[in-house]
Amino acid sequence: AEATSESDSSWRPGWLGGKKADKAAKKEAKKKAKEAKKKAEEASKDPYADEPTRLPALRVRTAKPFNAETPTEILADQIITPTDLFYVRHHLPVPKVDPDTYELTVEGEGLRTLKLSLEDLKTKFKKHTITATLQCSGNRRHEMKEIKEVKGLDWDVGAISTAKFSGVRLCDVLAHAGIDYESAEGEGVHHVEFVGLDKDGMTGTGYAASIPVDKAVDPHADVLLAYEMNGEVLPADHGYPVRVVVPGVTGARSVKWVSHIVAGAEESTSQWQQHDYKSFSPNVDWHNVDWTSAPSLQETPVTSAICQPRPGAIIQSEEVTVRGYAFSGGGKDIIRVDVSADSGKNWTTATLHKIPQKAGRAWAWTLWEAEVPVPKEREPSGTVQICAKATDASYNSQPDNVAPIWNLRGVVNNAWHRVQVNVGEEGA
Amino acid sequence: AEATSESDSSWRPGWLGGKKADKAAKKEAKKKAKEAKKKAEEASKDPYADEPTRLPALRVRTAKPFNAETPTEILADQIITPTDLFYVRHHLPVPKVDPDTYELTVEGEGLRTLKLSLEDLKTKFKKHTITATLQCSGNRRHEMKEIKEVKGLDWDVGAISTAKFSGVRLCDVLAHAGIDYESAEGEGVHHVEFVGLDKDGMTGTGYAASIPVDKAVDPHADVLLAYEMNGEVLPADHGYPVRVVVPGVTGARSVKWVSHIVAGAEESTSQWQQHDYKSFSPNVDWHNVDWTSAPSLQETPVTSAICQPRPGAIIQSEEVTVRGYAFSGGGKDIIRVDVSADSGKNWTTATLHKIPQKAGRAWAWTLWEAEVPVPKEREPSGTVQICAKATDASYNSQPDNVAPIWNLRGVVNNAWHRVQVNVGEEGA
Ligand SMILES: [Mo]
Numbered sequence: 001a002e003a004t005s006e007s008d009s010s011w012r013p014g015w016l017g018g019k020k021a022d023k024a025a026k027k028e029a030k031k032k033a034k035e036a037k038k039k040a041e042e043a044s045k046d047p048y049a050d051e052p053t054r055l056p057a058l059r060v061r062t063a064k065p066f067n068a069e070t071p072t073e074i075l076a077d078q079i080i081t082p083t084d085l086f087y088v089r090h091h092l093p094v095p096k097v098d099p100d101t102y103e104l105t106v107e108g109e110g111l112r113t114l115k116l117s118l119e120d121l122k123t124k125f126k127k128h129t130i131t132a133t134l135q136c137s138g139n140r141r142h143e144m145k146e147i148k149e150v151k152g153l154d155w156d157v158g159a160i161s162t163a164k165f166s167g168v169r170l171c172d173v174l175a176h177a178g179i180d181y182e183s184a185e186g187e188g189v190h191h192v193e194f195v196g197l198d199k200d201g202m203t204g205t206g207y208a209a210s211i212p213v214d215k216a217v218d219p220h221a222d223v224l225l226a227y228e229m230n231g232e233v234l235p236a237d238h239g240y241p242v243r244v245v246v247p248g249v250t251g252a253r254s255v256k257w258v259s260h261i262v263a264g265a266e267e268s269t270s271q272w273q274q275h276d277y278k279s280f281s282p283n284v285d286w287h288n289v290d291w292t293s294a295p296s297l298q299e300t301p302v303t304s305a306i307c308q309p310r311p312g313a314i315i316q317s318e319e320v321t322v323r324g325y326a327f328s329g330g331g332k333d334i335i336r337v338d339v340s341a342d343s344g345k346n347w348t349t350a351t352l353h354k355i356p357q358k359a360g361r362a363w364a365w366t367l368w369e370a371e372v373p374v375p376k377e378r379e380p381s382g383t384v385q386i387c388a389k390a391t392d393a394s395y396n397s398q399p400d401n402v403a404p405i406w407n408l409r410g411v412v413n414n415a416w417h418r419v420q421v422n423v424g425e426e427g428a
Numbered sequence: 429a430e431a432t433s434e435s436d437s438s439w440r441p442g443w444l445g446g447k448k449a450d451k452a453a454k455k456e457a458k459k460k461a462k463e464a465k466k467k468a469e470e471a472s473k474d475p476y477a478d479e480p481t482r483l484p485a486l487r488v489r490t491a492k493p494f495n496a497e498t499p500t501e502i503l504a505d506q507i508i509t510p511t512d513l514f515y516v517r518h519h520l521p522v523p524k525v526d527p528d529t530y531e532l533t534v535e536g537e538g539l540r541t542l543k544l545s546l547e548d549l550k551t552k553f554k555k556h557t558i559t560a561t562l563q564c565s566g567n568r569r570h571e572m573k574e575i576k577e578v579k580g581l582d583w584d585v586g587a588i589s590t591a592k593f594s595g596v597r598l599c600d601v602l603a604h605a606g607i608d609y610e611s612a613e614g615e616g617v618h619h620v621e622f623v624g625l626d627k628d629g630m631t632g633t634g635y636a637a638s639i640p641v642d643k644a645v646d647p648h649a650d651v652l653l654a655y656e657m658n659g660e661v662l663p664a665d666h667g668y669p670v671r672v673v674v675p676g677v678t679g680a681r682s683v684k685w686v687s688h689i690v691a692g693a694e695e696s697t698s699q700w701q702q703h704d705y706k707s708f709s710p711n712v713d714w715h716n717v718d719w720t721s722a723p724s725l726q727e728t729p730v731t732s733a734i735c736q737p738r739p740g741a742i743i744q745s746e747e748v749t750v751r752g753y754a755f756s757g758g759g760k761d762i763i764r765v766d767v768s769a770d771s772g773k774n775w776t777t778a779t780l781h782k783i784p785q786k787a788g789r790a791w792a793w794t795l796w797e798a799e800v801p802v803p804k805e806r807e808p809s810g811t812v813q814i815c816a817k818a819t820d821a822s823y824n825s826q827p828d829n830v831a832p833i834w835n836l837r838g839v840v841n842n843a844w845h846r847v848q849v850n851v852g853e854e855g856a
Pocket residue numbers: 089135136137138251252
């Protein structure tokens with residue numbers, strides 16, 4: 001066998017010293033230099049130069065990567081957030097994806113590997129539509145920062161929006177690849193990972209996150225691979241051409257520009273799965289955090305926020321109109337919102353506005369409104385504290401205060417939302 | 429037609445004046461008198477005269493009907509509560525059921541009616557075993573009473589226990605009757621009602637409650653028709669010969685001595701479904717309650733309780749060992765318990781003790797233990813307030829205070845559990 005290979009040295013690569021070694025080595029060096037030059041050019045070029053244009057009305061938190069809230073003024077105006085005012089939460093530059101060459105790979109333990117074009121997705125599977133609220137894990141982080149410093153975007157109450165998403169059900173695609181609840185158990189598949197086309201120019205690492213397999217294969221969990229948003233083509237800022245929508249689960253798992261779906265025994269090893277989106281006890285800080293001690297955020301707790309009046313607003317002295325949103329993860333409906341204008345001593349039950357949703361599959365938020373009597377007794381500063389708390393279908397309600405749920409990453413702040421306002425003089 | 433019936437008057441009942449009317453009427457009156465006598469005897473007889481014997485260690489709240497807590501001292505000692513110390517919550521006298529004539533009827537819209545004997549259940553369906561925690565909706569009601577009067581049994585922290593239940597899956601029995609998620613939707617079936625053999629002697633009304641159909645037909649919801657408890661025959665106090673066990677759902681839906689399962693469009697019309705087991709805003713009291721405004725309690729919120737030390741105990745001045753339980757409904761695992769000995773300013777994360785459970789199907793509680801430093805600064809009374817709060821897999825955590833979740837029936841109190849203790853002198 002050795003003789004044979006020696007007698008046919010022409011096939012050998014240059015570094016092994018074949019006949020064409022010298023020539024090949026030169027060619028290789030030239031190619032490498034060219035690649036290095038191209039890389040240097042790309043590195044010097046702003047990776048955010050070709051980002052989509054956005055409405056100035058968005059409340060920008062960081063420009064690169066782009067992160068912006070839905071304007072608070074319109075947040076609780078309608079169930080469906082206008083697409084161009086839907087909050088944007090990017091970890092990396094927005095990738096430009098050619099729909100003609102786009103390919104979704106579905107693979108993993110015990111799966112038949114699928115390579116699906118955008119056309120395949122649109123024609124080979126049934127189209128489904130859900131109305132779902134997505135919320136960044138860091139929504140309402142600002143209030144945590146006021147207790148003690150945390151690392152993360154300084155979100156107010158607007159890192160949450162609702163849209164009608166259309167696409168194919170993840171469970172249908174996974175079934176096509178040969179996996180369901182029973183076979184997953186047999187194959188030792190516990191998680192399904194989504195990998196996006198958004199990549200870090202330095203490391204080449206793409207955004208990735210995973211969800212438990214039982215959620216992925218459950219037809220009633222309504223997980224979508226969406227290619228439409230509010231009846232139109234998904235915009236680049238929201239994952240064109242295809243994004244994952246995991247309703248009732250923290251936004252970080254709804255991976256945009258999804259290119260790979262991987263079923264396996266373990267969770268995604270990405271930092272977004274292993275570190276960033278977890279909460280810890282207030283006694284845990286950067287010096288003593290054990291990232292493995294908490295599970296990754298999936299379904300989210302019950303929360304609410306007051307969108308009107310805004311902090312510092314001047315309200316009338318008799319009654320104040322309070323409006324906002326409430327939401328709970330895991331498909332739990334909101335059953336009640338209570339509003340107080342005396343820091344939580346007396347409560348007014350709000351009127352709820354919802355869309356019809358199936359039992360246990362309430363993926364969209366609830367908007368609410370209450371006329372709340374303004375107390376005669378004011379705080380020493382002359383102000384009044386309005387607070388709101390929601391209760392969901394499992395009778396979970398919000399914790400009273402932020403401090404006891406403070407965590408070093410400032411995620412899932414779902415304490416009562418409190419807004420301090422000034423009472424105007426009679427006729428002012 | 430009239431002529432025909434007149435010519436054949438012999439078939440007429442006595443009250444219509446037929447030939448045998450006089451004789452028949454006398455016989456009828458005699459029979460009625462006998463029945464009335466029997467009824468009077470039964471009414472004068474104590475319907476609770478034949479109740480099972482129980483351990484004196486149970487903390488009795490009411491004797492007739494029998495309601496008793498698991499002793500607090502042993503509550504957090506082991507995952508499985510000993511059967512004879514499992515909390516008992518009866519609404520009516522314990523029925524005596526003959527296993528040989530026992531029959532379970534399964535019926536409803538779009539169902540093939542089934543009549544199943546105990547033997548049928550044991551031999552025609554696969555046996556399943558789950559470890560599940562059951563909890564009365566009124567567990568920890570006493571703390572609510574301390575805020576403002578509520579109607580209901582004065583439960584401390586012990587109306588909760590855990591057992592290994594064995595029996596057949598409700599979804600298998602319903603599938604045998606021809607109903608699953610899809611057919612239920614088609615037939616307009618939204619609820620599955622359970623009717624017990626425990627009856628009110630006056631009204632003849634039996635205990636009844638229902639659960640949503642999606643829970644009833646879901647194999648992963650693990651709803652059982654149980655005939656064994658901790659590996660032995662189900663005792664009379666826990667539903668002999670067959671009880672429903674709806675894991676992760678408030679105890680009131682786990683109907684004991686079940687005789688009828690009825691699928692239908694509406695929830696059970698029983699008072700236990702329509703009134704008793706619902707929570708309202710603290711601004712709702714008996715004068716303004718609208719029972720239809722809140723959904724019936726099903727899956728329960730995250731909760732915890734301190735079982736050691738007990739209120740008023742004398743603790744050492746350096747460190748206190750705190751032990752208790754934590755539980756969340758809907759199969760949500762407990763991910764953390766935090767304990768404080770300074771009313772919630774500083775927290776110690778407890779060590780958790782659990783049994784292995786499937787993802788999203790954590791039906792059993794978590795026990796916990798923490799060594800908590802005792803603060804040098806004491807309350808004016810010289811006491812220290814220990815408090816505990818749990819967080820579940822959806823990062824729901826407990827509300828800080830009882831007052832804002834107070835409700836007229838005193839149900840689902842899941843506020844931080846607080847225990848006031850005395851600090852002993854050095855060497856005391
Ligand atoms: Mo996020």
